[in-house]
Amino acid sequence: MDGDQGGNRQFRSIDTNDLPRGTRMGTLRDFLARELMGVEITPIREEGFYVSVHALTLPDLLIAYGRSDELSCARLVDRLGDGQDDFMLDVMNVPMFLSVEGRWEIEVKAGDGLIYPLDRPWRLDHKRSEVRCMRLPRALLAGILPDLDSQPCHVIPREGGALDLLLGYAELVMKRAAAVPELQAEMSRHLVELAAHAFTRRQPVVAMPETRRRALALARLDLIKADICRRLGDPALSVGDIAAQYRMSPRNLQALFAASETTFTAYLRDQRLLRAWRLLEDPRRRDASIAAIAAEAGFSDLSHFNRAFRARFAASPRDVRDKGPRDLRDKELRQLRDRCESGGNCTGSGQDLT
Structure with a gap:
């Protein structure tokens, strides 16, 4: 300067x-x-x-x-x-x-x-x-x-x-x-x-059409989601951190997620669980403990991680690790994971897949 x-x-x-x-x-x-x-x-x-x-x-x-x-x-x-x-x-x-x-x-x-x-x-x-x-x-x-x-x-x-x-x-x-x-x-x-x-040559100001406003909101949300995914390993990551980075109020940030029928907390949790799933399947990480995988995905409490993983995927982290990607009931369980990964409904049928 x-x-x-x-x-x-x-x-x-x-x-x-x-x-x-x-x-x-x-x-x-x-x-x-x-x-x-x-x-x-x-x-x-x-x-x-x-x-x-x-x-x-x-x-x-x-x-x-x-x-x-x-x-x-x-x-x-x-x-x-x-x-x-x-x-x-x-x-x-x-x-x-x-x-x-x-x-x-x-x-x-x-x-x-x-x-x-x-x-x-x-x-x-x-x-x-x-x-x-x-x-x-x-x-x-x-x-x-x-x-x-x-x-x-x-x-x-x-x-x-x-x-x-x-x-x-x-x-x-x-x-x-x-x-x-x-x-x-x-x-x-x-x-x-x-x-x-x-x-004096100004035009009347017309509010942006609703369809364009929604498209911009979705584009902004996509950028925010991508940034969250880059920071999953930070266990202290909060809605306030992301809102401050994007110069928004936490309330406005939550409203963006609500418009896509989810919440900041739910999206962050699901993405951390997906990261944990990928790490558990990775043959290069076979020697890593479940606790180390949980920490790398951003979970600071192992018990909470185990409960959240089973609630989301109807399988335990050890099931995914021990049975491997080919032996676990692939079709339905992977469809459930893919729905989470694409941002769809992750709740599944509630059936115990283990």
Whole structure:
């Protein structure tokens, strides 16, 4: 992280490729949350995650250009007390998906502008993208646009030229501001006026269709499930841990699982049992004790593991280990296991298969 333009702190940049691997995410989050926009980010994949941001701070205004891999960024409830009440304007080359206060869910087309506030909680998701954004002062915008708060967010279409004019002038300011410090306040006023002009071209905000909302929720749940499966060996893994990682409340995370007719606890337990089954069948693990297998699958209590395994599969761990994959009553028992693995009903018929 550094200041560009000869050390001028108005210009700041960050590139994750230049940061030490061990501190990369912490440094990036500090930069975005504390120095620039008061937001938190969650990359969909932390391994190899890339972000590059170049920002210019002007009187009352911020301009930032950047690139990033797929991520979610959020304005969390516990950050609303920092006093920031400005508006963000984002334009990306990929679609954006915004949820405001957990109720409004909006899809924004690639190339369109999105204006949304910093005084409400929201979550913004997008794929790998190039982004141009501005933090616009509420006080100045509200003086020009009395209906600024008429909707939780506003979409500005690319068509019509007003958004292109704003972005073109912002790019010019990024290039020339350092050379003319005496004109920076005037540049800020021009940007606010151009943003207000673009705002008058806004489209009515329409909530995302229910089918699309469900599809996005399922995609998010799939990512969360994949992350849970990577962390099965942690016996302390909790709904709070996963919710914090994805910048969600535990209640909202539980609601995602409830929509697919399961719970976080049930999914975690079933996946741990499936891992234990695979380890018990693995001929390379024949010398491992049942207790070691249970611990590797994330169970800290052997008695609890034995009871849960039998309740789920109607067979004991030792049955699976001793009889082997070919000798155990393959067809019905494996169908039961496969239903669990695919996320279906794992309860089975209740018949004792041992």
